[in-house]
Amino acid sequence: MNARAAVEGGGAGAGAGHRGRVPVVPGFARRPADGSPRAEGAAGEKARGKALRTRVPRSAHAAFTPDPGRPDAPTAVAESNRGRIPGLTPIRVGRMAATPFAFLRGSAGLMAYDLARTPITGVVARICGDAHAGNFGLYGDARGRLVIDLNDFDETVLGPWEWDLKRLAASLVLAGREAGCGEDRCREAAWHAAGAYRRTMRLLARLPALDAWNAVADEELVSHADAHDLLGTLERVSHKARANTSGRFAAKSTESGEDGALRFVDAPPVLRRVPDAEAAAVAASLEQYLTTLPHDRLPLLARYAVHDVAFRVVGTGSVGTRSYVVLLLDHRGEPLVLQVKEARPPALAPHLATAGLDAPRTAHEGRRVVLGQKSMQVVSDILLGWTTVDGRPFQVRQFRNRKGSVDPAALPADQLDAYGRMTGALLARAHAHSADPRLIAGYCGKNERLDEAVAAFAVAYADRTEADHADLVTAVRTGKIAAETGV
Secondary structure (H helix, E strand, O other), rough: OOHHHHHHHHOOOOHOOHHHHHHOOOOOOOOOOOOOOOOOOOOOHHHHHHHHHHOOOOHHHHOOOOOOOOOOOHHHHHHHHOOOOOHHHHHHHHHHOOOOHHOOOOOOHHHHHOOOOOOOOOOOEOOOOOOOOEEEEEEOOOOOOEEEEOOOOOOOOEEEEHHHHHHHHHHHHHHHHHHHHOOHHHHHHHHHHHHHHHHHHHHHHOOOOHHHOOOOOOOHHHHHOOHHHHHHHHHHHHHHHHOOHHHHHHHHHHOOOOOOOEEEEEEEEEOOOOOOOHHHHHHHHHEEEEEEEEOOHHHHHHHHHHEEEEEEOOOHHHHHOEEEEEEOOOOOOEEEEEEEOOOOOOHHHHHHOOOOOOOOOOOOOHHHHHHHHHHOOOOOOOOOEEEEEEEEEEEEEEEEOEEEOOOOHHHHHHHHHHHHHHHHHHHHHOOOOOOOOOHHHHHHOOOOHHHHHHHHHHHHHHHHHHHHHHHHHHHHOOOEEEEEEEE
């Protein structure tokens, strides 16, 4: 009997059920040896996660003792400025020197140095790498509806899930202190973030795989995270976000020249026109960008013409990187603005080996950022792509895509813990797209031991960050490092 007959008609092996009908397929889970309809590891992943507590007790995550060889803050900031545009680094330093929370926002690499020397479970996920409380926000989906999620992926790598959680928790303590919240409230916000992360991961672990992948939809998020106190704030942010569009930016940032052509207007130091050769190089790079998009996006962009390019300074951690805005206009003269932003190697990369993990091998840093973003977000910008300009990697995305964010350092005390719960839940949802939620949930467990440990770490690290910030302020005041404030 030939193989086809055996498969179709019940030859030898037909009675062996799962063993004889189809092979194990690479990229899919294995079938259990006992013939169960479940995929292999249905219960084993949770048990494996629980077993990790023997090697790394959950209480161990409270520990933070600065390493004796740790670089001081001015040295770390100066090192992170390497490769950036020298004329812009004083702006970056000035922004970081504003507050301890601002310092944390710009020092992902220094915190990675510290985290690499803390206990880690060894469970790897696609992490944001910079999951501080200010990097969550609203943005528009393809149909103009607002969604909320992580929204900054410059530092994304495959790394320890607990690094993101600890960075979020520490940032909440610093944001609360800046807002004038009491110390108990600040610690509780970190505790609530860790608790929401743990509970969300446990929820996802109990669901069928497809349901877990799509769980905690935005319309359920406030109830899931018990963040009802945030409703008023979220409504105000949503209202502003809906008006934060390419059209509005173009109306404020462009003018018609004598030839009638629309072009960007200089607004130094944040926005400036660039020489013709530089503008041409950026515009030409969009041809490569188109090859990184799904084919169904190409007819949309074919309806726009490229009109102008300008340089625009970006946020705290990215100041000094090369970033451009490109003005596109459709047949009616309606604008679409793309951002072409330099993608540097992730600040976490040098510290992964210290934690016993493989450093990322990336052929194109823009591709790393884009694929990391698509991996972690439930819905991503439909125009995300990447390109190369003068040999440097860039990511490309829509600019002012109805973006809005909550300023955690301006939240009243009675909303900070709700914000912690919401961001903790969002972080768990993002991690569960790459790491098995059963494994992380098995480690996190039912009780609050992890929550307590992460909150203790967050307070200790916030204290360290305040000392780092003070060192940077002193270096600025004594002229050891240049800073431009108020920009």
